[in-house]
Amino acid sequence: xxxxxxxxxxxHNRQRxxxxxxxxxxxxxxxxxxxxxxxxxxxxxxxxVAGLLPRKQCDYSGEILLDGQELLHADRKVLRQIQGKxxxxxxxxxxxxxxxxxxxxxxxxxxxxIHTDMNAAERKARxxxxxxxVELRNVEEVYNKYPHELSGxxxxxxxxxxxxxxxxxxxxxxxxxxxxxxxxxxxxxxxLKELNKKYGMSMLFISHDLNVVRxxxxxxxxxxxxxxxxxxxxxxxxxxxxxxxxKKLIAAIPTREGRGRE
Numbered sequence: 001x002x003x004x005x006x007x008x009x010x011x012h013n014r015q016r017x018x019x020x021x022x023x024x025x026x027x028x029x030x031x032x033x034x035x036x037x038x039x040x041x042x043x044x045x046x047x048x049v050a051g052l053l054p055r056k057q058c059d060y061s062g063e064i065l066l067d068g069q070e071l072l073h074a075d076r077k078v079l080r081q082i083q084g085k086x087x088x089x090x091x092x093x094x095x096x097x098x099x100x101x102x103x104x105x106x107x108x109x110x111x112x113x114i115h116t117d118m119n120a121a122e123r124k125a126r127x128x129x130x131x132x133x134v135e136l137r138n139v140e141e142v143y144n145k146y147p148h149e150l151s152g153x154x155x156x157x158x159x160x161x162x163x164x165x166x167x168x169x170x171x172x173x174x175x176x177x178x179x180x181x182x183x184x185x186x187x188x189x190x191x192l193k194e195l196n197k198k199y200g201m202s203m204l205f206i207s208h209d210l211n212v213v214r215x216x217x218x219x220x221x222x223x224x225x226x227x228x229x230x231x232x233x234x235x236x237x238x239x240x241x242x243x244x245x246x247k248k249l250i251a252a253i254p255t256r257e258g259r260g261r262e
Contacts, residue, residue: 033213036223051079088163105143
């Protein structure tokens with residue numbers, strides 16, 4: 001489904017590569033986690049897949065294949081046909097990612113306006129359906145509101161609806177639960193599981209929080225300083241981590257027994 005082969009990215013103002021030879025695959029319908037500390041290269045990897053890499057500001061090489069179609073070196077016109085339709089993106093800060101001057105419903109519809117021949121009534125019906133699918137209440141009211149009129153959790157659900165409305169092949173989720181409290185976080189994870197089950201969407205879930213990844217993902221890749229240092233099933237990684245960095249990440253997960261310790 002998605003295959004990344006020997007991806008390298010180095011920004012012109014940096015000596016070290018942001019991504020240094022990353023390779024991994026995501027199968028159809030699979031939810032894969034990509035974990036590592038801030039600055040490890042997770043987001044740059046996702047930006048490369050989504051076609052959002054600022055090409056004039058970096059050197060890049062390798063291959064990114066989505067169902068066999070090469071994306072990393074693809075023409076911008078080709079990427080625009082894929083963005084939103086085949087690849088959806090959910091960012092960490094929904095309040096910053098959404099247009100504050102556009103009503104929520106119109107933002108959910110935007111992808112359909114670009115990539116389909118639906119008329120206005122059909123787009124609205126699909127947007128309402130997407131808002132219901134992410135379990136927002138009073139969806140007609142939400143449809144007509146502006147992002148600042150929603151809570152953080154509601155705004156994140158609306159962003160997921162916008163990313164999933166076209167039922168893309170792949171959903172990229174960059175720290176989508178980091179800014180949310182633990183209760184809302186759990187609800188969002190259950191929502192993602194349901195979308196995966198209902199529509200068969202493959203997902204790349206990016207996080208620094210192994211505990212969250214453990215609840216959602218079947219497989220996980222651990223990233224450090226631009227490289228994948230360990231890949232395996234989530235159970236394998238947690239039960240028997242091989243790399244020292246992975247061991248440290250797991251050891252850093254807060255527990256009740258460790259409360260109060262540095």
